[in-house]
Amino acid sequence: MSRTLRHALRAALFAALSSLLLVGLVGPASAAPPPTAERGENSCVGRPVPARLVSIQLWTFAEYIGFGTDAATQARHEEVLRSLSEMGYRNVEPFTLSGMTAEQYAELLRKYRLQAPARHVSVGTPEEPADIEQILAENRVLGVKYFGSGGTPQYTTEAEWTAYAEYLDTVGEQARKAGQWLMVHNHNWEFETTFGDRTAFDVLMQHTERRHVVSQLDLYWVAFAGTDPIDVIEEYGNRVRLFHVKDLNEGIERRIEIVGRGDLDFASIFRAAGGSTRYYVVEHDPRFGDPTFDPFVAAEEGFAHLTCSTR
Template sequence: MREARSLRSVLRAVLVAAVSAVLFVGLVGTASAAPPSDAQENSACVGRTIPTSKISIQLWTFAEYIGFGTDAATQARLEEVLSQLAAMGYRNVEPFSLSGLTAEQFRALLDEYGLKASARHVNVGTPTATVDIAAILEENRILGIKYFGSGGTPNLNTEAEWIAYAQYLNAVGEQARKAGQTLMVHNHNWEFTDVFNGRTAYDILMAYTDPKNVVFQLDLYWATFAGVDPIALIERYGNRIQLFHVKDLNPTLNRRIEIVGRGNIDFASIFAAAGGGIRYYVVEHDPRFGDETFDPFEAAEEGFDYLTCKRA
Protein backbone atom coordinates (compact mmCIF):
# COMPACT_ATOMS: atom_id res chain seq x y z
CA MET A 1 0.00 0.00 0.00
CA ARG A 2 2.84 2.40 0.80
CA GLU A 3 4.37 1.76 -2.64
CA ALA A 4 1.01 2.47 -4.28
CA ARG A 5 0.69 5.75 -2.47
CA SER A 6 4.24 6.71 -3.42
CA LEU A 7 3.51 5.93 -7.07
CA ARG A 8 0.31 7.95 -6.87
CA SER A 9 2.24 10.90 -5.46
CA VAL A 10 4.82 10.71 -8.27
CA LEU A 11 2.12 10.51 -10.93
CA ARG A 12 0.29 13.43 -9.40
CA ALA A 13 3.49 15.50 -9.33
CA VAL A 14 4.13 14.72 -13.03
CA LEU A 15 0.54 15.66 -13.89
CA VAL A 16 0.73 18.91 -11.94
CA ALA A 17 4.00 19.81 -13.69
CA ALA A 18 2.50 19.08 -17.09
CA VAL A 19 -0.63 21.10 -16.40
CA SER A 20 1.46 23.98 -15.04
CA ALA A 21 3.56 24.01 -18.22
CA VAL A 22 0.46 24.11 -20.41
CA LEU A 23 -1.06 26.93 -18.36
CA PHE A 24 2.19 28.90 -18.55
CA VAL A 25 2.37 28.60 -22.33
CA GLY A 26 -1.28 29.58 -22.61
CA LEU A 27 -0.82 32.64 -20.45
CA VAL A 28 2.24 33.79 -22.41
CA GLY A 29 0.39 33.45 -25.69
CA THR A 30 -2.82 35.18 -24.57
CA ALA A 31 -2.03 38.32 -22.61
CA SER A 32 -5.64 39.46 -22.82
CA ALA A 33 -7.06 36.22 -21.45
CA ALA A 34 -9.52 36.41 -18.53
CA PRO A 35 -8.05 36.10 -15.02
CA PRO A 36 -8.06 32.60 -13.49
CA SER A 37 -11.16 31.50 -11.63
CA ASP A 38 -11.21 30.95 -7.86
CA ALA A 39 -11.00 27.22 -8.49
CA GLN A 40 -7.89 27.68 -10.63
CA GLU A 41 -6.28 29.90 -8.03
CA ASN A 42 -7.02 27.34 -5.33
CA SER A 43 -5.56 24.54 -7.44
CA ALA A 44 -2.38 26.61 -7.86
CA CYS A 45 -2.28 26.98 -4.07
CA VAL A 46 -0.56 30.38 -4.07
CA GLY A 47 0.71 30.69 -0.52
CA ARG A 48 -0.58 28.99 2.60
CA THR A 49 -3.72 30.71 3.81
CA ILE A 50 -4.34 28.51 6.86
CA PRO A 51 -1.07 28.06 8.75
CA THR A 52 0.18 24.51 9.05
CA SER A 53 0.29 25.10 12.79
CA LYS A 54 -3.52 25.31 12.77
CA ILE A 55 -4.15 22.23 10.63
CA SER A 56 -4.67 18.85 12.30
CA ILE A 57 -6.30 15.51 11.53
CA GLN A 58 -8.49 13.26 13.63
CA LEU A 59 -6.88 9.82 13.60
CA TRP A 60 -10.36 8.27 13.57
CA THR A 61 -9.98 8.73 9.81
CA PHE A 62 -7.62 5.75 9.99
CA ALA A 63 -9.57 3.70 12.55
CA GLU A 64 -10.20 0.80 10.18
CA TYR A 65 -6.63 0.81 8.91
CA ILE A 66 -4.96 1.04 12.32
CA GLY A 67 -7.49 -1.18 14.06
CA PHE A 68 -8.63 -1.24 17.65
CA GLY A 69 -6.10 -3.63 19.12
CA THR A 70 -3.27 -2.98 21.53
CA ASP A 71 -0.74 -5.39 20.04
CA ALA A 72 2.53 -4.69 18.24
CA ALA A 73 0.93 -4.96 14.79
CA THR A 74 -1.64 -2.29 15.65
CA GLN A 75 1.07 -0.03 17.00
CA ALA A 76 3.15 -0.56 13.86
CA ARG A 77 0.22 0.56 11.71
CA LEU A 78 -0.23 3.59 13.95
CA GLU A 79 3.42 4.48 13.45
CA GLU A 80 3.09 4.10 9.69
CA VAL A 81 0.12 6.49 9.72
CA LEU A 82 2.04 9.07 11.75
CA SER A 83 5.02 8.77 9.41
CA GLN A 84 2.85 9.26 6.32
CA LEU A 85 1.02 12.23 7.83
CA ALA A 86 4.28 13.94 8.69
CA ALA A 87 5.46 13.39 5.11
CA MET A 88 2.25 15.01 3.81
CA GLY A 89 2.98 18.14 5.82
CA TYR A 90 0.86 17.66 8.91
CA ARG A 91 2.32 18.92 12.16
CA ASN A 92 -0.66 18.07 14.37
CA VAL A 93 -2.84 15.03 14.98
CA GLU A 94 -5.91 14.41 17.12
CA PRO A 95 -5.81 10.91 18.64
CA PHE A 96 -8.88 8.90 19.57
CA SER A 97 -6.91 6.04 21.14
CA LEU A 98 -3.38 5.38 22.38
CA SER A 99 -3.48 1.87 20.84
CA GLY A 100 -2.13 0.28 24.00
CA LEU A 101 0.81 2.63 24.33
CA THR A 102 1.47 4.55 27.51
CA ALA A 103 1.21 8.31 27.30
CA GLU A 104 5.02 8.46 27.45
CA GLN A 105 5.36 6.01 24.56
CA PHE A 106 2.76 7.79 22.44
CA ARG A 107 4.43 11.15 23.09
CA ALA A 108 7.80 9.69 22.07
CA LEU A 109 6.25 8.46 18.82
CA LEU A 110 4.83 11.90 18.09
CA ASP A 111 8.18 13.52 18.84
CA GLU A 112 9.95 11.09 16.51
CA TYR A 113 7.88 12.31 13.57
CA GLY A 114 7.77 15.98 14.51
CA LEU A 115 4.10 15.87 15.41
CA LYS A 116 2.06 17.38 18.23
CA ALA A 117 -1.29 16.29 19.63
CA SER A 118 -3.54 19.28 18.99
CA ALA A 119 -6.40 17.75 20.95
CA ARG A 120 -7.72 14.35 21.95
CA HIS A 121 -10.99 12.44 21.88
CA VAL A 122 -11.33 10.39 25.05
CA ASN A 123 -14.33 9.28 27.06
CA VAL A 124 -14.95 11.86 29.80
CA GLY A 125 -17.97 10.08 31.19
CA THR A 126 -21.53 11.10 32.04
CA PRO A 127 -23.37 11.84 35.29
CA THR A 128 -24.35 8.17 35.57
CA ALA A 129 -21.06 6.71 34.30
CA THR A 130 -18.18 8.78 35.61
CA VAL A 131 -14.53 8.18 34.72
CA ASP A 132 -11.17 9.04 36.29
CA ILE A 133 -10.71 12.59 35.02
CA ALA A 134 -7.51 13.06 37.03
CA ALA A 135 -5.90 10.16 35.16
CA ILE A 136 -6.96 11.65 31.81
CA LEU A 137 -5.53 15.02 32.77
CA GLU A 138 -2.23 13.42 33.69
CA GLU A 139 -2.07 11.59 30.35
CA ASN A 140 -2.90 14.85 28.59
CA ARG A 141 -0.08 16.60 30.43
CA ILE A 142 2.40 14.00 29.24
CA LEU A 143 1.04 14.07 25.69
CA GLY A 144 1.19 17.87 25.61
CA ILE A 145 -2.54 18.16 25.00
CA LYS A 146 -4.61 21.19 25.92
CA TYR A 147 -8.00 20.38 24.36
CA PHE A 148 -9.82 17.12 25.05
CA GLY A 149 -13.33 15.71 25.12
CA SER A 150 -15.51 12.76 24.23
CA GLY A 151 -15.93 11.88 20.57
CA GLY A 152 -19.64 12.48 20.95
CA THR A 153 -22.35 13.33 23.41
CA PRO A 154 -24.88 10.72 24.57
CA ASN A 155 -28.15 10.83 22.64
CA LEU A 156 -30.37 11.79 25.58
CA ASN A 157 -34.15 11.81 25.70
CA THR A 158 -35.20 14.65 27.98
CA GLU A 159 -34.33 18.26 28.69
CA ALA A 160 -33.51 17.37 32.29
CA GLU A 161 -30.98 14.78 31.13
CA TRP A 162 -29.29 17.29 28.83
CA ILE A 163 -29.11 19.87 31.62
CA ALA A 164 -27.61 17.31 34.01
CA TYR A 165 -25.08 16.29 31.36
CA ALA A 166 -24.12 19.91 30.72
CA GLN A 167 -23.65 20.52 34.43
CA TYR A 168 -21.48 17.40 34.64
CA LEU A 169 -19.35 18.66 31.74
CA ASN A 170 -19.02 22.03 33.43
CA ALA A 171 -17.61 20.37 36.55
CA VAL A 172 -15.17 18.33 34.45
CA GLY A 173 -14.22 21.49 32.58
CA GLU A 174 -13.53 23.34 35.81
CA GLN A 175 -11.25 20.51 36.91
CA ALA A 176 -9.49 20.67 33.55
CA ARG A 177 -9.11 24.45 33.67
CA LYS A 178 -7.42 24.25 37.05
CA ALA A 179 -4.96 21.81 35.47
CA GLY A 180 -4.26 24.20 32.57
CA GLN A 181 -6.35 22.24 30.07
CA THR A 182 -9.63 22.81 28.22
CA LEU A 183 -12.65 20.54 27.88
CA MET A 184 -14.29 20.62 24.46
CA VAL A 185 -17.67 19.32 23.29
CA HIS A 186 -17.87 17.64 19.89
CA ASN A 187 -21.25 17.41 18.20
CA HIS A 188 -23.02 15.02 15.89
CA ASN A 189 -26.46 15.77 14.41
CA TRP A 190 -28.77 14.99 17.32
CA GLU A 191 -27.60 17.96 19.38
CA PHE A 192 -29.39 20.10 16.77
CA THR A 193 -32.40 17.91 16.02
CA ASP A 194 -33.34 17.25 19.67
CA VAL A 195 -35.43 20.26 20.72
CA PHE A 196 -36.90 20.93 24.15
CA ASN A 197 -39.11 23.96 24.85
CA GLY A 198 -37.69 25.79 21.87
CA ARG A 199 -34.05 25.03 22.69
CA THR A 200 -31.85 22.51 20.93
CA ALA A 201 -29.65 20.22 22.98
CA TYR A 202 -26.73 22.25 21.62
CA ASP A 203 -28.27 25.41 23.05
CA ILE A 204 -28.70 23.68 26.41
CA LEU A 205 -25.06 22.58 26.45
CA MET A 206 -24.05 26.16 25.77
CA ALA A 207 -26.40 27.61 28.39
CA TYR A 208 -25.44 25.29 31.24
CA THR A 209 -21.66 25.37 30.79
CA ASP A 210 -19.38 28.24 31.73
CA PRO A 211 -17.30 29.64 28.84
CA LYS A 212 -14.31 29.50 31.19
CA ASN A 213 -14.74 25.75 31.58
CA VAL A 214 -16.09 24.38 28.30
CA VAL A 215 -15.49 25.19 24.63
CA PHE A 216 -16.88 23.56 21.51
CA GLN A 217 -15.44 21.67 18.57
CA LEU A 218 -17.95 22.25 15.79
CA ASP A 219 -18.22 19.34 13.39
CA LEU A 220 -19.16 21.10 10.17
CA TYR A 221 -20.45 17.97 8.46
CA TRP A 222 -22.83 16.95 11.24
CA ALA A 223 -24.17 20.48 11.71
CA THR A 224 -24.82 20.73 7.98
CA PHE A 225 -26.32 17.22 7.92
CA ALA A 226 -28.76 18.33 10.65
CA GLY A 227 -29.86 21.27 8.50
CA VAL A 228 -28.09 23.91 10.58
CA ASP A 229 -26.05 26.73 9.06
CA PRO A 230 -22.58 26.65 10.68
CA ILE A 231 -22.22 30.38 10.03
CA ALA A 232 -25.32 31.08 12.11
CA LEU A 233 -23.82 29.03 14.95
CA ILE A 234 -20.55 30.94 14.71
CA GLU A 235 -22.35 34.28 14.73
CA ARG A 236 -24.43 33.23 17.73
CA TYR A 237 -21.78 31.59 19.88
CA GLY A 238 -18.59 33.35 18.82
CA ASN A 239 -15.39 32.26 20.49
CA ARG A 240 -17.04 29.45 22.39
CA ILE A 241 -16.40 27.53 19.15
CA GLN A 242 -12.63 27.13 19.10
CA LEU A 243 -12.06 24.09 16.88
CA PHE A 244 -13.57 22.78 13.64
CA HIS A 245 -13.91 19.24 12.43
CA VAL A 246 -13.55 19.75 8.69
CA LYS A 247 -15.30 17.06 6.70
CA ASP A 248 -17.44 17.41 3.61
CA LEU A 249 -20.95 16.31 2.63
CA ASN A 250 -21.86 14.55 -0.60
CA PRO A 251 -25.30 15.91 -1.57
CA THR A 252 -26.15 13.07 -3.96
CA LEU A 253 -24.81 9.86 -2.38
CA ASN A 254 -27.12 9.69 0.65
CA ARG A 255 -25.46 12.85 2.04
CA ARG A 256 -22.54 10.72 3.13
CA ILE A 257 -19.29 12.04 4.53
CA GLU A 258 -17.02 13.02 1.65
CA ILE A 259 -13.35 13.83 1.19
CA VAL A 260 -12.77 17.51 1.95
CA GLY A 261 -13.24 19.60 -1.18
CA ARG A 262 -15.33 17.02 -3.04
CA GLY A 263 -18.65 17.86 -1.37
CA ASN A 264 -20.85 20.92 -1.20
CA ILE A 265 -20.00 22.54 2.15
CA ASP A 266 -18.89 26.15 1.64
CA PHE A 267 -15.81 26.01 3.85
CA ALA A 268 -14.42 29.32 2.60
CA SER A 269 -17.47 31.24 3.81
CA ILE A 270 -17.54 29.37 7.12
CA PHE A 271 -13.86 30.02 7.77
CA ALA A 272 -14.31 33.69 6.88
CA ALA A 273 -17.20 33.97 9.33
CA ALA A 274 -14.99 32.57 12.08
CA GLY A 275 -12.63 35.46 11.49
CA GLY A 276 -9.41 33.61 12.26
CA GLY A 277 -10.54 32.72 15.77
CA ILE A 278 -10.37 28.96 15.27
CA ARG A 279 -7.46 27.30 17.02
CA TYR A 280 -7.43 24.10 14.96
CA TYR A 281 -8.96 23.05 11.66
CA VAL A 282 -9.14 19.28 12.03
CA VAL A 283 -9.52 17.18 8.89
CA GLU A 284 -11.68 14.11 9.45
CA HIS A 285 -13.34 11.43 7.39
CA ASP A 286 -15.19 8.72 9.29
CA PRO A 287 -14.07 5.30 8.04
CA ARG A 288 -16.20 3.58 5.43
CA PHE A 289 -15.86 0.21 7.13
CA GLY A 290 -15.68 -2.59 4.58
CA ASP A 291 -15.37 -0.25 1.57
CA GLU A 292 -12.07 -1.12 -0.08
CA THR A 293 -12.38 1.84 -2.48
CA PHE A 294 -11.90 4.31 0.37
CA ASP A 295 -8.28 5.28 1.04
CA PRO A 296 -7.86 7.22 4.31
CA PHE A 297 -4.40 8.35 3.21
CA GLU A 298 -5.93 9.95 0.13
CA ALA A 299 -8.56 11.65 2.30
CA ALA A 300 -5.85 12.97 4.61
CA GLU A 301 -3.68 14.27 1.79
CA GLU A 302 -6.51 15.96 -0.10
CA GLY A 303 -7.80 17.48 3.13
CA PHE A 304 -4.42 18.96 3.94
CA ASP A 305 -3.95 20.30 0.42
CA TYR A 306 -7.43 21.83 0.46
CA LEU A 307 -6.96 23.62 3.77
CA THR A 308 -3.63 25.11 2.78
CA CYS A 309 -5.46 26.84 -0.08
CA LYS A 310 -8.24 28.34 2.03
CA ARG A 311 -8.22 31.64 3.84
CA ALA A 312 -8.39 31.51 7.67
Protein backbone atom coordinates (compact mmCIF):
# COMPACT_ATOMS: atom_id res chain seq x y z
CA MET A 1 0.00 0.00 0.00
CA SER A 2 1.43 3.42 -0.94
CA ARG A 3 2.16 6.02 1.72
CA THR A 4 -0.36 8.40 0.09
CA LEU A 5 -3.12 5.81 0.32
CA ARG A 6 -2.18 5.01 3.91
CA HIS A 7 -2.46 8.70 4.78
CA ALA A 8 -5.86 8.93 3.11
CA LEU A 9 -7.21 5.91 4.95
CA ARG A 10 -5.84 7.16 8.26
CA ALA A 11 -7.35 10.59 7.66
CA ALA A 12 -10.78 9.06 6.98
CA LEU A 13 -10.58 6.95 10.12
CA PHE A 14 -9.44 9.92 12.17
CA ALA A 15 -12.32 12.04 10.95
CA ALA A 16 -14.84 9.35 11.91
CA LEU A 17 -13.36 8.83 15.34
CA SER A 18 -12.92 12.51 16.04
CA SER A 19 -16.59 13.23 15.34
CA LEU A 20 -17.37 10.98 18.28
CA LEU A 21 -14.63 12.34 20.52
CA LEU A 22 -15.58 15.96 20.08
CA VAL A 23 -18.83 15.64 22.04
CA GLY A 24 -18.57 17.61 25.24
CA LEU A 25 -15.76 19.98 24.25
CA VAL A 26 -15.21 22.69 26.83
CA GLY A 27 -15.87 26.31 26.04
CA PRO A 28 -13.47 29.23 26.26
CA ALA A 29 -10.67 28.74 28.77
CA SER A 30 -10.18 32.36 29.80
CA ALA A 31 -11.63 35.80 29.33
CA ALA A 32 -8.29 37.29 28.28
CA PRO A 33 -7.30 37.30 24.59
CA PRO A 34 -4.13 35.46 23.66
CA PRO A 35 -1.15 37.68 22.90
CA THR A 36 -0.20 38.30 19.29
CA ALA A 37 2.28 35.68 18.16
CA GLU A 38 5.72 36.65 16.91
CA ARG A 39 4.89 35.08 13.55
CA GLY A 40 1.26 36.11 13.33
CA GLU A 41 -1.88 35.23 15.24
CA ASN A 42 -1.79 31.81 16.87
CA SER A 43 -3.87 29.61 14.57
CA CYS A 44 -6.09 26.65 15.34
CA VAL A 45 -4.74 23.14 14.81
CA GLY A 46 -7.64 22.43 12.49
CA ARG A 47 -9.87 19.80 14.05
CA PRO A 48 -10.07 20.58 17.78
CA VAL A 49 -8.57 18.21 20.30
CA PRO A 50 -10.99 17.57 23.18
CA ALA A 51 -9.85 19.40 26.30
CA ARG A 52 -10.02 16.18 28.29
CA LEU A 53 -7.19 14.80 26.12
CA VAL A 54 -4.94 17.86 26.46
CA SER A 55 -2.24 17.98 29.14
CA ILE A 56 0.91 20.00 29.77
CA GLN A 57 4.38 18.94 30.85
CA LEU A 58 5.25 21.08 33.87
CA TRP A 59 8.89 21.20 32.75
CA THR A 60 7.58 24.19 30.78
CA PHE A 61 7.59 25.98 34.15
CA ALA A 62 10.86 24.54 35.48
CA GLU A 63 12.60 27.92 35.73
CA TYR A 64 9.57 29.53 37.39
CA ILE A 65 8.92 26.69 39.86
CA GLY A 66 12.58 25.97 40.59
CA PHE A 67 14.16 22.79 41.83
CA GLY A 68 13.92 23.21 45.58
CA THR A 69 11.70 21.49 48.12
CA ASP A 70 11.04 24.48 50.39
CA ALA A 71 7.71 26.20 51.05
CA ALA A 72 8.38 28.97 48.51
CA THR A 73 9.01 26.43 45.74
CA GLN A 74 5.85 24.56 46.65
CA ALA A 75 3.88 27.82 46.63
CA ARG A 76 5.10 28.60 43.10
CA HIS A 77 4.22 25.06 42.03
CA GLU A 78 0.71 25.53 43.40
CA GLU A 79 0.40 28.86 41.59
CA VAL A 80 1.19 27.10 38.31
CA LEU A 81 -1.50 24.48 38.95
CA ARG A 82 -4.04 27.17 39.82
CA SER A 83 -3.26 29.15 36.67
CA LEU A 84 -3.45 26.08 34.42
CA SER A 85 -6.82 25.16 35.84
CA GLU A 86 -8.09 28.67 35.11
CA MET A 87 -6.80 28.40 31.52
CA GLY A 88 -8.97 25.32 31.00
CA TYR A 89 -6.46 22.52 31.47
CA ARG A 90 -7.81 19.36 33.04
CA ASN A 91 -4.54 17.42 33.05
CA VAL A 92 -0.91 18.07 33.97
CA GLU A 93 2.25 16.02 33.64
CA PRO A 94 4.59 16.61 36.61
CA PHE A 95 8.36 16.23 36.46
CA THR A 96 8.79 16.85 40.18
CA LEU A 97 6.62 16.93 43.30
CA SER A 98 8.75 19.76 44.75
CA GLY A 99 9.27 17.88 47.99
CA MET A 100 5.60 17.14 48.56
CA THR A 101 4.42 13.64 49.32
CA ALA A 102 2.23 11.90 46.76
CA GLU A 103 -0.71 12.41 49.11
CA GLN A 104 -0.04 16.15 49.40
CA TYR A 105 0.34 16.53 45.67
CA ALA A 106 -2.83 14.55 44.99
CA GLU A 107 -4.68 16.92 47.32
CA LEU A 108 -3.42 19.90 45.31
CA LEU A 109 -4.64 18.29 42.11
CA ARG A 110 -8.08 17.78 43.62
CA LYS A 111 -8.12 21.39 44.86
CA TYR A 112 -7.69 22.68 41.32
CA ARG A 113 -9.79 19.99 39.61
CA LEU A 114 -6.79 18.58 37.77
CA GLN A 115 -5.57 15.08 37.04
CA ALA A 116 -2.08 13.72 36.38
CA PRO A 117 -2.58 10.83 33.95
CA ALA A 118 1.14 10.81 33.15
CA ARG A 119 4.34 11.68 34.97
CA HIS A 120 8.07 11.99 34.34
CA VAL A 121 10.14 10.27 37.01
CA SER A 122 13.50 8.56 36.72
CA VAL A 123 13.05 4.82 36.26
CA GLY A 124 16.78 4.16 36.39
CA THR A 125 19.10 2.19 34.13
CA PRO A 126 20.66 -1.29 34.19
CA GLU A 127 23.67 0.29 35.88
CA GLU A 128 21.59 2.20 38.45
CA PRO A 129 18.11 0.67 38.88
CA ALA A 130 15.35 2.73 40.46
CA ASP A 131 12.95 1.72 43.22
CA ILE A 132 10.10 0.86 40.88
CA GLU A 133 7.78 -0.39 43.61
CA GLN A 134 7.96 3.01 45.31
CA ILE A 135 7.22 4.77 42.03
CA LEU A 136 4.25 2.50 41.35
CA ALA A 137 2.92 3.16 44.85
CA GLU A 138 3.20 6.93 44.36
CA ASN A 139 1.53 6.65 40.98
CA ARG A 140 -1.46 4.88 42.53
CA VAL A 141 -1.93 7.79 44.93
CA LEU A 142 -1.49 10.39 42.19
CA GLY A 143 -3.73 8.60 39.70
CA VAL A 144 -0.86 8.25 37.20
CA LYS A 145 -1.29 5.61 34.50
CA TYR A 146 1.69 6.45 32.24
CA PHE A 147 5.17 7.16 33.59
CA GLY A 148 8.75 7.20 32.44
CA SER A 149 12.05 9.02 32.60
CA GLY A 150 12.33 12.47 31.06
CA GLY A 151 15.07 11.19 28.78
CA THR A 152 17.08 8.14 27.87
CA PRO A 153 20.84 7.77 28.43
CA GLN A 154 23.01 8.76 25.47
CA TYR A 155 24.50 5.32 24.90
CA THR A 156 26.85 4.83 21.97
CA THR A 157 26.75 1.06 21.32
CA GLU A 158 23.94 -1.22 20.23
CA ALA A 159 24.72 -3.56 23.12
CA GLU A 160 24.13 -0.74 25.61
CA TRP A 161 20.84 0.24 24.00
CA THR A 162 19.73 -3.40 23.94
CA ALA A 163 20.55 -3.88 27.62
CA TYR A 164 18.68 -0.68 28.45
CA ALA A 165 15.66 -1.87 26.45
CA GLU A 166 15.66 -5.19 28.28
CA TYR A 167 15.78 -3.33 31.59
CA LEU A 168 12.83 -1.16 30.51
CA ASP A 169 10.89 -4.24 29.49
CA THR A 170 11.31 -5.65 32.99
CA VAL A 171 10.12 -2.36 34.49
CA GLY A 172 7.24 -2.28 32.03
CA GLU A 173 6.16 -5.75 33.08
CA GLN A 174 6.06 -4.59 36.71
CA ALA A 175 4.02 -1.60 35.64
CA ARG A 176 1.53 -3.68 33.66
CA LYS A 177 0.91 -5.95 36.63
CA ALA A 178 0.16 -2.80 38.66
CA GLY A 179 -2.28 -1.52 36.04
CA GLN A 180 0.12 1.13 34.74
CA TRP A 181 2.18 1.73 31.58
CA LEU A 182 5.86 2.51 31.20
CA MET A 183 6.48 5.07 28.46
CA VAL A 184 9.68 6.00 26.64
CA HIS A 185 10.14 9.72 26.04
CA ASN A 186 12.60 10.53 23.27
CA HIS A 187 14.95 13.35 22.43
CA ASN A 188 16.88 13.71 19.16
CA TRP A 189 19.68 11.23 19.89
CA GLU A 190 17.45 8.16 19.74
CA PHE A 191 16.93 8.96 16.05
CA GLU A 192 20.42 10.23 15.29
CA THR A 193 22.18 7.19 16.77
CA THR A 194 22.06 4.43 14.17
CA PHE A 195 23.19 0.84 13.82
CA GLY A 196 22.98 -0.13 10.17
CA ASP A 197 19.44 0.72 9.08
CA ARG A 198 18.10 0.84 12.63
CA THR A 199 17.97 3.79 15.00
CA ALA A 200 18.41 3.56 18.75
CA PHE A 201 14.65 4.17 18.96
CA ASP A 202 14.08 1.10 16.78
CA VAL A 203 16.30 -0.92 19.14
CA LEU A 204 14.25 0.23 22.13
CA MET A 205 10.99 -0.71 20.45
CA GLN A 206 12.26 -4.05 19.12
CA HIS A 207 13.64 -5.22 22.48
CA THR A 208 10.56 -4.31 24.50
CA GLU A 209 7.11 -5.85 24.31
CA ARG A 210 4.25 -3.62 23.21
CA ARG A 211 2.23 -4.74 26.23
CA HIS A 212 5.03 -3.52 28.52
CA VAL A 213 6.43 -0.34 26.97
CA VAL A 214 4.78 2.41 24.93
CA SER A 215 6.08 5.63 23.38
CA GLN A 216 5.54 9.22 24.39
CA LEU A 217 6.69 10.74 21.13
CA ASP A 218 8.24 14.18 21.44
CA LEU A 219 7.38 15.67 18.07
CA TYR A 220 9.91 18.49 18.21
CA TRP A 221 12.88 16.23 18.90
CA VAL A 222 11.86 13.75 16.21
CA ALA A 223 11.70 16.54 13.65
CA PHE A 224 14.89 18.16 14.97
CA ALA A 225 16.69 14.87 14.32
CA GLY A 226 15.57 15.01 10.70
CA THR A 227 12.90 12.30 10.93
CA ASP A 228 9.29 12.72 9.85
CA PRO A 229 7.07 12.04 12.89
CA ILE A 230 4.46 10.54 10.55
CA ASP A 231 6.95 7.87 9.49
CA VAL A 232 7.50 6.91 13.14
CA ILE A 233 3.76 6.82 13.78
CA GLU A 234 3.16 4.64 10.73
CA GLU A 235 5.95 2.28 11.79
CA TYR A 236 4.85 1.82 15.40
CA GLY A 237 1.12 2.47 15.28
CA ASN A 238 -0.67 2.40 18.59
CA ARG A 239 2.53 1.91 20.54
CA VAL A 240 2.68 5.70 20.31
CA ARG A 241 0.20 6.53 23.07
CA LEU A 242 1.11 10.12 23.97
CA PHE A 243 2.54 13.12 22.15
CA HIS A 244 4.70 15.85 23.52
CA VAL A 245 3.28 18.63 21.41
CA LYS A 246 6.27 20.91 21.05
CA ASP A 247 6.75 23.19 18.04
CA LEU A 248 9.87 23.84 15.93
CA ASN A 249 10.88 27.21 14.49
CA GLU A 250 12.89 26.61 11.32
CA GLY A 251 13.62 30.31 10.98
CA ILE A 252 15.34 30.89 14.33
CA GLU A 253 18.05 28.25 14.77
CA ARG A 254 15.43 25.47 14.75
CA ARG A 255 14.57 26.44 18.30
CA ILE A 256 11.65 25.19 20.36
CA GLU A 257 8.68 27.44 19.70
CA ILE A 258 5.35 28.14 21.35
CA VAL A 259 2.82 25.64 20.01
CA GLY A 260 1.11 27.11 16.96
CA ARG A 261 3.83 29.65 16.18
CA GLY A 262 6.25 27.17 14.64
CA ASP A 263 6.46 25.03 11.53
CA LEU A 264 5.29 21.56 12.55
CA ASP A 265 2.12 20.37 10.81
CA PHE A 266 0.33 19.05 13.86
CA ALA A 267 -2.94 18.51 11.99
CA SER A 268 -1.30 16.02 9.61
CA ILE A 269 0.58 14.32 12.44
CA PHE A 270 -2.58 13.92 14.50
CA ARG A 271 -4.49 12.56 11.50
CA ALA A 272 -1.76 9.97 10.94
CA ALA A 273 -2.12 8.78 14.53
CA GLY A 274 -5.83 8.15 14.10
CA GLY A 275 -7.63 7.49 17.36
CA SER A 276 -4.78 5.86 19.27
CA THR A 277 -3.46 8.99 21.02
CA ARG A 278 -4.39 9.06 24.69
CA TYR A 279 -3.00 12.50 25.58
CA TYR A 280 -1.65 15.51 23.70
CA VAL A 281 0.87 17.05 26.09
CA VAL A 282 1.82 20.68 25.45
CA GLU A 283 5.45 21.43 26.24
CA HIS A 284 7.99 24.19 25.79
CA ASP A 285 11.42 23.64 27.31
CA PRO A 286 12.40 26.64 29.46
CA ARG A 287 14.62 29.30 27.94
CA PHE A 288 16.67 29.62 31.11
CA GLY A 289 17.81 33.19 31.65
CA ASP A 290 15.65 34.61 28.83
CA PRO A 291 13.25 37.18 30.36
CA THR A 292 11.29 37.43 27.09
CA PHE A 293 9.95 33.88 27.47
CA ASP A 294 6.78 33.56 29.54
CA PRO A 295 5.78 29.93 30.27
CA PHE A 296 2.25 31.04 31.14
CA VAL A 297 1.84 32.49 27.65
CA ALA A 298 3.26 29.27 26.15
CA ALA A 299 0.76 27.22 28.15
CA GLU A 300 -2.21 29.40 27.29
CA GLU A 301 -1.43 29.58 23.57
CA GLY A 302 -0.71 25.86 23.41
CA PHE A 303 -4.08 25.03 24.95
CA ALA A 304 -5.89 27.45 22.64
CA HIS A 305 -4.13 26.04 19.56
CA LEU A 306 -5.07 22.44 20.33
CA THR A 307 -8.63 23.01 21.49
CA CYS A 308 -9.31 25.81 18.98
CA SER A 309 -10.70 27.93 21.80
CA THR A 310 -11.01 31.69 21.38
CA ARG A 311 -10.76 34.07 24.25
